[in-house]
Amino acid sequence: MKTEIKYRQIFCKRLKEARLAKGLSQKKLGILAGIDEFVASTRINRYEKGIYEPNLETSGKLAEVLELPLAYFYAEDELVDLIVAYAKSCQDNATH
Numbered sequence: 001m002k003t004e005i006k007y008r009q010i011f012c013k014r015l016k017e018a019r020l021a022k023g024l025s026q027k028k029l030g031i032l033a034g035i036d037e038f039v040a041s042t043r044i045n046r047y048e049k050g051i052y053e054p055n056l057e058t059s060g061k062l063a064e065v066l067e068l069p070l071a072y073f074y075a076e077d078e079l080v081d082l083i084v085a086y087a088k089s090c091q092d093n094a095t096h
Contacts, residue, residue, distance in 0.1 A: 007074055008050050011059075014073045014080075016048045018066040033061040 019029050026048070030040025035058075046052045047062075054062065063070040069087040072080055 008053055010075075011053070011073045012048050012050045015044075015062065018068055018072070019044070019048075022066055024065075029062065029065060032065040033058065 019026065022029075024032070025041070026044035027037070027041035030044045031037050033040075035043050043052070047054055059073060060070055063073060069083055071083050072087075075083050
C-alpha cells in the first residue's frame with residue numbers, strides 16, 4: 001500500500017472516531033473548525049470518506065476542536081495511544 005493512501009485512510013478513520021467520541025455532528029465540527037456553515041457538513045463528510053484531504057492548517061483546527069494532538073490523526077496504530085496519553089499528561093501538568 002502506498003504511504004500516502006495509508007495515511008489518508010488513517011486520517012479518515014481517526015477523524016470520524018474522534019468526532020463521534022465528542023458527540024459532534026459533521027456540520028458542528030466543521031463550523032467549530034472555522035469552515036463555512038453552508039459547506040461544513042459536506043467538507044467533513046468528504047474528509048472522513050477520503051475524497052478530499054484537509055491542508056495542515058485545517059487539520060490543526062480540527063485537532064484543536066477535538067482536543068487531540070495533530071499527530072493522533074497520522075500516527076501508526078502502535079503509537080497513537082502513547083501520543084494521546086502524552087498530550088493528556090501535558091494538559092494535566094499545565095493546569096496544575
